Amino acid sequence: MSQPPDGPAADRPRPYPGHAAPHTPLRPMWCCRSCGQPWPCSTARLLLRNEYEDNPVSLSIYLCGLLYEATRDLYRLNPAGAPSPTDMFTRFVAWGPYRRPPVSPGEEC
Ligand SMILES: [Zn+2]
Structure with missing residues (x-):
């Protein structure tokens, strides 16, 4: 079975200010190359929200692609110690656009 193609290049957010180390992921560990926190760090989230404001x-597509890559x-x-799918989704996608409020059990969607 062939493997799906690669996701997007992990080249965002752009460096800010322009001469600073970018808060982009250092692969394959997926920590921030600027501050060392798990990517996306809080600065990367802020810069991404700003960069993709419009x-x-x-x-959303970028974050889903990087969820796949990460x-x-x-x-x-x-393989034995990787984060759970729930943790990965929360880390990469859930903070981004189109969040929905949590639904309680038994509550209609
Ligand atoms: Zn960072």
Whole structure:
């Protein structure tokens, strides 16, 4: 079975200010190359929100693509100790655009 193609290049957010180290992921560990926190760090989230302010659909697609890339990297790196799918979704996608409020059990969607 062939493997799906690669996701997007992890080249956002752009450096801010322009001469600073960018808060982009250092692969395959997926920590921030500027501050060392798990990517996306709080600065990366702020910069991404700002950068994609007028295009939340693109931000959502970018984050989903990087969720895919990061999951592949982290499971290859440490199959037994990689973060759970729930943790990965929360880390990469849930903070972005189109969040919905949590639904309580038994509550209509
Ligand atoms: Zn950072």
